[in-house]
Amino acid sequence: MRPRRTLARIAITILVLSAGVTSASADTQVRCSETDVPVTYGLLLHGTVHGQLCVPPTTTNTVQLLVHGGTYNRYYWDIPYNNGSYSYQRDMAANGVATFAVDALGSGRSTQPLSELITGTTEASAMHQVIQALRAGAVGGSQFSRVVIVGHSMGSGVTVLEATGYHDVDGVVLTGMTHSMDLLALTGVFVDGVRPALLDPVLSQRSSDPGYVTTMPGTRQVFHNPGLVEPGVLAADETTKDQVAATVVPDLLTLAFESPLSRSINVPVLIANGASDGLFCAFVCASEDTLRAAESPYFTAPLEVHLTPQAGHAVALSTNAADHREAIRAWMDEHSF
Structure with a gap:
């Protein structure tokens, strides 16, 4: 564990206790801001990746780049429920860890290209450009010398492609991913629970092409069962759901989830999953x-x-999400990030 981070956490704890308030009040010192990062994709097309940077009250040289899964967006890491009690970003910042959660191309407030232009490799290239911006101080005016990339589900596949293709990160965290997926169950999700986003009562307002898909209304529990999840979290999951280009599947599936490409990662790796992820x-x-x-x-x-x-x-949205976050922090401390 780095001495500076240890002292920072002790200082925050002393301040909280001396004020006679709960530890949740440390969140009032967390600073979050949104920004757009210019990127190129496809045949030198120009766009932006939107994201939210959350930094702790103390200075840090390390940042986590957070890459969400399919049909999610940056709100996976900052779910609007119960005053942020499930927010990965705000909890990390309150414990001295900076994070930058992005909307992948085609989702959230990032550029929405034609779906056929988006692949896992395209998304990985965009994340590489975001990492360069984080190191250069072009995101929120904060310059980070260490970048740990954290992916979830399809975002973990993008993370594998980024880390193996560019070798520009200091650590890799993969969540919601193994090389042993239940392809039958996943096929069922896509066949029975997914439809074009242009048919969704909310996402249709984006006027996306038919290659963008999302989950059917009221089916988000598929990403939680049989694990424990609060009804309010499930409702927030439904409210903040997003779209994903179906074209990201082929190269992510073959390169990131089925092949041994991950053997090319040359920095420490943590796989942090839900024990009930079916x-x-x-x-x-x-x-x-x-x-x-x-x-x-x-x-x-x-x-x-x-x-x-x-x-x-x-x-990250489970009832036991605090255990998940603490495990990631412990791993970072172990490797002096």
Whole structure:
């Protein structure tokens, strides 16, 4: 653990206790701001990646770049429910960790190209450009010398492609991902629960082309069951859901989720999943030992794993999400990020 971060956390704790308030009040010192990062994609087309930067009250040289999964957006990391009690970003910042949560191309407030122009490789290139901006101080005026990229689900696939294609990060966290997916269950999700976003009562307002898809209304529980989730979180998940280009699937599936490409990652890796994830961790999450044994052949870099009890695929939104966040912080401290 870095001494500076340790002292910062102690200082925050002393300030909170001396004021006679709960630890949640430390969130009032967290500073979050939104910004657009210019990127190029396709045949030198220009666009922007929108994101939210949350920084702690103390100075840090490390930032997590947060990459959401399919049909999500940056709100996966800052879900608007119960005064931010499930916010990954605000909790991390209150504990001394800066984060930048982005909307992938085609989602949220980022540029929405023709869906056929978006692939996993395209998204990985955009994340590489965001990482360059974070290191250069072009995001919120904060210059970060260390970048840890954190992905969820499809975002973890993008993370693998980014980390292996550019070797520009200091650490990799993969959530909602293994190389042992339940393809039958995932096929069921796409066949029975997904439709073009232009048919959705809310997302249709974006006038996206038919290649963008989203989940059917009232079906978000598929990303949580059989794990524990609060009804209010599930409702917020539905309210903030987004679209994803179906064209990201082919290269993400073959390169990131099925191949041993991840062996090219040359920095420490943490796989942090929900123990009840029946989609992307269906066959190897009976225990952390089982997960580690199954995933070790896919990595040459130092690998650690963590399973959050009674958490489904959307582990950061589970009832036990605090355990998930603390495990990631502990891993970062272990590697002096």
